[in-house]
Amino acid sequence: MSTTQFDVIVIGGGPGGYVAAIRAGQLGLKVAVVEAAQLGGICLNWGCIPTKALLRASEINHMLHNLGEFGFAADNVRFDFAKVVKRSRNVSAQLSAGVAHLLKKHKVTVINGFGRLAGTAGGQRKVSVSVDGKETATLTAPSVVVATGARARVLPGLEPDGKLVWSYREAMVPTELPRSLLVIGSGAIGVEFASFYRNMGAEVTIVEVADRILPVEDAEISAFARKALEKQGMKILTGAKLGAIRKGDNAVTIDVTVGGKTQQVTVERVISAVGIVGNVENIGLEGTAIEVDRTHIKVDPYCRTGEKGVYAIGDIAGAPWLAHKASHEGVMVAEQIAGRSVHPINPLNIPGCTYCRPQVASVGMTEEKAKAAGHKLRVGRFPFIGNGKAIAMGEPEGMVKTIFDDATGELLGAHMIGPEVTEMIQGYVIARTGELTDAELKETIFPHPTISETMHEAVLAAYDGALHI
Secondary structure, eight states: OOOOBOSEEEEOOSTTHHHHHHHHHHTTOOEEEEESSOTTHHHHHHSHHHHHHHHHHHHHHHHHTOOGGGTOOOTTOOOOHHHHHHHHHHHHHHHHHHHHHHHHHTTOEEEESEEEEEEEETTEEEEEEEETTEEEEEEEESEEEEOOOEEEOOOTTOOOOSSSEEOHHHHHSOSSOOSEEEEEOOSHHHHHHHHHHHHTTOEEEEEOSSSSSSTTSOHHHHHHHHHHHHHTTOEEEOSEEEEEEEEOSSOEEEEEEETTEEEEEEESEEEEOOOEEEOOTTSSOTTSSOOEETTEEOOOTTOBOSSTTEEEOGGGGOSSOOHHHHHHHHHHHHHHHTTOOOOOOOGGGOOEEEOSSSEEEEEEOOHHHHHHTTOOEEEEEEEGGGOHHHHHHTOOOOEEEEEEETTTOBEEEEEEEETTHHHHTHHHHHHHHTTOBHHHHHHOOOOSSOTTHHHHHHHHHTTTOOSOO
């Protein structure tokens, strides 16, 4: 390399790293991104984006098989599973190329290789770059952003083997549709894969150690989601414990214990979706003041680590493990480095989304947590069956739940399940970010007919003023 001195070095080109680099470049800083794999990281290449392409295909398949109520008929509906998978890969490839173009546009130097902290020199942070274990460059900058992301957690005995047991990677590029599968874990990743494969025609069983699926969501929404998924034909086992695992030539049998009773579940494939582990190994943390807690780098509200000049963002910096959180942190850190005034991120203003059918979205506190925090509550609920647009669309299954502080009118939390709620949750996020109260939300005029009207009705319902139920 001809240039090794930069203002900022970003280790990792995922949704946190590449956004930090773009913003730093916009602010006139000289930036390098070190990426060992593909630009866009796990999210763009093996997570958020390709799964949405797969889910879109499965939604189309479901719709084609349920056209009767709209007056249509489609005979001999079939799909080419290889093309479904190929399209998802093409979508990721297109967007990864787009990231490369954006980095070039903002004069960011992209360096292929594995980056690691390598001490200091003359007050500058050093980052070594290696390819296949051989050092190819040493870069220096006063500021380094660690954005190395995370990987799937592996359960002993359920290590991905490329055939019978899958992680998210194998689950996204199968050569054929399995007739049956077991999904271990019912967080967003597990439920999205369960939804995709069920909508494509596979028999699906979900196993969850917690007492309910989607355990980070409001309990009422979790219960609604379970009923909806079971109505689609999924089998759901909660409060479950995994026992012996036996692999055959083309099937896996697992002992699952629920309520003291053990049953054997035999499926063609198993998807393990039991959380993630931060990529903290071999990135030069040894000998620094950087602290690691359960595979994640400890940071302050401004994403600063214990080592001066070193920041950590995204999944490596801990929960919530969301791409939009990583990107926002990337902007905040870039602006700090450029000398701008910034505000720390409020975790309660970060929306969470699950793209199953029906979709789930939320922001702020659950009802349980709001009560535990000592708030006296006003809770509003509005079902989609009371919304004209939802009925016209043929998707009346869903509800919106709002939680307000009775004394101040603060919107403490909002929880939604139904069609396109992942697109609508941002309305409540803006309300929380802008510190709006029930007064402003009641006076907001929502367009008619839209499913977003359910949001207004759920606010009114908290104050006994819902109009259409």
